[in-house]
């Protein structure tokens with residue numbers, strides 16, 4: 001007992017590194033990622049964000065305390081009122097119109113990942129749901145930090161993907177990531193070994209689905 005978030009990553013170290021250090025991430029950092037792959041990723045990420053908002057709504061439903069209900073409400077508001085708008089604007093800069101986004105077919109990797117998260121939350125409790133969301137919420141912050149520590153990463157105008165890195169290294173995102181880490185550390189502190197085992201499986205599966213999401217971008221898979 002006395003678990004914390006880092007025990008989840010330690011329990012699936014190979015999958016976690018394969019997610020953080022994926023070829024999509026490396027080439028994005030180096031500025032060599034094919035633009036078509038990035039566009040495909042951005043389009044599917046729009047659908048991902050919509051389902052992610054639904055996951056926050058589910059977190060609200062699963063909340064037993066007012067503090068947890070408020071946290072879920074804030075997450076839902078942030079996505080619906082701010083982040084989806086920013087995403088649509090960013091897509092426009094990449095030549096993807098809002099109309100195109102509205103009629104996108106959903107790729108299998110998007111479908112699998114988002115519905116897995118929602119099913120995990122439905123079947124389990126709020127902690128299951130947060131653990132299923134953790135590779136997304138904490139992984140992207142870790143990815144930005146990992147990229148920043150690499151020699152091969154190109155920053156500034158020389159990298160067409162610089163704005164993407166800047167968003168996830170930014171203080172606003174990094175502080176949301178730290179808050180999520182604290183929330184998880186507090187709850188993991190008193191789970192039993194059997195419960196930790198269940199949660200590790202959820203975390204590993206969600207991490208593998210993040211790997212598939214990167215690969216979908218690279219392969220432009222539908």
Ligand SMILES: Cc1ncc(C[n+]2csc(CCO)c2C)c(N)n1
Pocket residue numbers: 045048049052078079083135136137138140210213
């Ligand atoms: C496949 C995929 N995984 C994770 C993120 C990152 N992300 C999505 S929503 C959110 C937090 C809500 O503010 C974060 C960090 C992404 N964009 N796409």
